[in-house]
Amino acid sequence: xxxxDTGTFWDHLSILRTSIIRSIGVVLAFxxxxxxxxxxxxxxxxxxxxxxxxxxxxxxRTIGQWMGLGDGAISIEPxxxxxxQISAQMxxxxxxxxxMGLIISIPYxxxxxxxxxxxxxxxxxxxxxxxxxxxAGILFYMGVLTSYFLIFxxxxxxxxxxxxxxxxxxxxxxxxxxxxLVALCLGLGVVFELPVLAxxxxxxxxxxxxxxxxxxxxxxxxVLILAAIITPTTDAFTMLVTAMPLYLVYELSVxxxxxxxxxxxxxxxxxxxx
Numbered sequence: 001x002x003x004x005d006t007g008t009f010w011d012h013l014s015i016l017r018t019s020i021i022r023s024i025g026v027v028l029a030f031x032x033x034x035x036x037x038x039x040x041x042x043x044x045x046x047x048x049x050x051x052x053x054x055x056x057x058x059x060x061r062t063i064g065q066w067m068g069l070g071d072g073a074i075s076i077e078p079x080x081x082x083x084x085q086i087s088a089q090m091x092x093x094x095x096x097x098x099x100m101g102l103i104i105s106i107p108y109x110x111x112x113x114x115x116x117x118x119x120x121x122x123x124x125x126x127x128x129x130x131x132x133x134x135x136a137g138i139l140f141y142m143g144v145l146t147s148y149f150l151i152f153x154x155x156x157x158x159x160x161x162x163x164x165x166x167x168x169x170x171x172x173x174x175x176x177x178x179x180x181l182v183a184l185c186l187g188l189g190v191v192f193e194l195p196v197l198a199x200x201x202x203x204x205x206x207x208x209x210x211x212x213x214x215x216x217x218x219x220x221x222x223v224l225i226l227a228a229i230i231t232p233t234t235d236a237f238t239m240l241v242t243a244m245p246l247y248l249v250y251e252l253s254v255x256x257x258x259x260x261x262x263x264x265x266x267x268x269x270x271x272x273x274x
Contacts, residue, residue: 019112026108031101038093046096046181049153050079056153060241077161083174092178099182103144110137136196143192146245147185154242156180191249198253202260209258216254223247 034041048054057076083089110133121129156177160170201207212219227243 016116019116023105023109023112027098027101027105029101030104031098034100034104035094035097041096041100042093045100046178047081049148049156050081052076054153056149077157079156079160080171081174081177082171085175088175092174096178096182099186103185106137106140110134132196132199136193139192139195140189143189144185146192147188148181150245151188151242152181152184155184191246194249195253195256199256199260202257207257209254209261212250212254212257216250219250220247223250 049056114130114133117129118126160172163170198207198212202209223243223246224239226246227239
């Protein structure tokens, strides 16, 4: 049976409030630390993808040389970031410190969520729920890192060097740059949660392994289209490198759904035996 599930509605509400307050406190603490480390936050992390010595560009050059392409695998366009509003830099500093604090705090927020829901779970459900929560957190961070080290630098490098006319210079607004960084990192972090969603849908019988397996070719085409939109460069190398993690997420979803169906069968068999 579930443990400690006899509390009243107000008891549970009080526990939830405490968990939320603790989580907010941790987010604020990490945000303040990030705010104080301004040079590390901006020069070391946020603006790093604009520089020629960024790790991703170095890796691409190494791969290009190994493939006999020389340094032609990636071409870095110089980026000039400007600010057009008098108070924008201060507010963007606070905004980026908050997002960094939130991303760093996700493991603690997950722990608080576990503390809240675990007393209402049965013993056999706790192991499943804890593994699922850990898996979801790992996938989110994988999505954020994939975007930061792959999708974002390639996208911003292409878009900042795109010209409709040679007489127009691209001066990238600070707010536009940081907004794109946050949107891509958090967006891909959410996209990487697709295997978790697929597992839940498979558990309730909405999604099947055979359906995902039969639509592999369609999914690959969709992934290539998404990669072309995200990094609309003229070379196939960059597009394929971008498409690879997106397609791997789909394949992981296929495997997860297969596992979900297997556990449903074993659970049904154990119930019949009982």
